[in-house]
Amino acid sequence: MSQFLPKLFRWVFAVLAGLMALGAVCIVVLMLIGPVLPPGAHFGPLHGDIAGQPATFALQSDGADGQLLSLNAFRGNIAVNVDKPAGVVEVLKRYGLPLALVYTLFFAALFEVLRRLFRNVERGASFTPQTVRLVQIVGGGLIVFAFVSSIGESWFAHAMYGYLAEHTQFAISGTTVHLPPVGRPHFIRFPLGNSAFYTGLLVLALAEVFRQGLVLQRDNDLTV
Amino acid sequence: MAIRLNLDRVMAERQISLTDLADRIGITLANLSILKTNKARAIRFTTLDALCRALGCQPGDLLEFVAGDGGDTGEGQEV
Numbered sequence: 001m002s003q004f005l006p007k008l009f010r011w012v013f014a015v016l017a018g019l020m021a022l023g024a025v026c027i028v029v030l031m032l033i034g035p036v037l038p039p040g041a042h043f044g045p046l047h048g049d050i051a052g053q054p055a056t057f058a059l060q061s062d063g064a065d066g067q068l069l070s071l072n073a074f075r076g077n078i079a080v081n082v083d084k085p086a087g088v089v090e091v092l093k094r095y096g097l098p099l100a101l102v103y104t105l106f107f108a109a110l111f112e113v114l115r116r117l118f119r120n121v122e123r124g125a126s127f128t129p130q131t132v133r134l135v136q137i138v139g140g141g142l143i144v145f146a147f148v149s150s151i152g153e154s155w156f157a158h159a160m161y162g163y164l165a166e167h168t169q170f171a172i173s174g175t176t177v178h179l180p181p182v183g184r185p186h187f188i189r190f191p192l193g194n195s196a197f198y199t200g201l202l203v204l205a206l207a208e209v210f211r212q213g214l215v216l217q218r219d220n221d222l223t224v
Numbered sequence: 225m226a227i228r229l230n231l232d233r234v235m236a237e238r239q240i241s242l243t244d245l246a247d248r249i250g251i252t253l254a255n256l257s258i259l260k261t262n263k264a265r266a267i268r269f270t271t272l273d274a275l276c277r278a279l280g281c282q283p284g285d286l287l288e289f290v291a292g293d294g295g296d297t298g299e300g301q302e303v
Binding site for chain 2: 219
């Protein structure tokens with residue numbers, strides 16, 4: 001039983017690291033292909049519900065040469081129309097895919113470090129310099145990720161909002177609502193509001209506990 | 225560390241090898257080597273008892289305080 005959990009976690013993290021690496025490869029392929037929304041593409045209306053109310057979502061021709069991405073909800077009281085929806089795909093490609101790549105690469109690395117950590121635990125080498133270093137890497141990595149993801153998400157949100165603010169007609173009960181112009185810092189996220197930051201601090205504290213455990217382990221090893 | 229273990233001297237006096245002593249007191253050669261080379265940070269009473277029985281000596285014959293022979297560095301070697 002004592003070896004079961006470390007072995008289980010080692011396998012779980014190995015699978016997760018593999019999936020993340022595969023995801024990163026898929027994202028790179030997608031970036032290389034550079035998919036575009038075909039001019040004549042259309043779908044829907046798809047019926048769903050938002051907050052328990054029926055809603056429809058559709059991509060259709062706007063009557064001229066362009067396309068229109070539309071969302072209607074709350075019995076038509078909320079209507080959102082995005083003209084030139086191909087631009088949304090472009091924003092996703094330009095800003096969303098690099099961000100997704102950073103996420104998948106980070107998680108692939110994180111799960112690989114965790115796999116190595118549990119491999120050491122499985123071998124009974126919980127308090128070794130390598131284990132302490134791995135725990136420190138996990139903690140430091142999470143803190144760095146909190147900063148990087150905050151900057152990346154702000155960057156993506158700003159770009160997406162900028163596009164939508166220009167190309168979205170938003171109406172509530174027939175009254176048109178204009179989105180505030182881009183340029184105002186609506187979407188700045190602070191790393192201190194990111195749970196990864198606090199998790200990283202906690203893991204760094206645990207790394208210090210592991211470091212003290214390493215000293216005790218050395219004392220124990222040299223007690224005959 | 226200022227406490228030294230004179231195991232090599234006592235073993236030489238008794239003309240007993242490291243392997244024989246390890247067999248008699250039931251500890252590994254690696255651990256006995258740690259004792260012999262004065263790398264040990266601590267010694268258990270049970271080990272000291274077994275050493276004294278096997279070598280026919282007193283703890284004082286094995287342990288020695290050497291004044292000014294360095295302090296505790298706080299570092300040890302992993303076995």
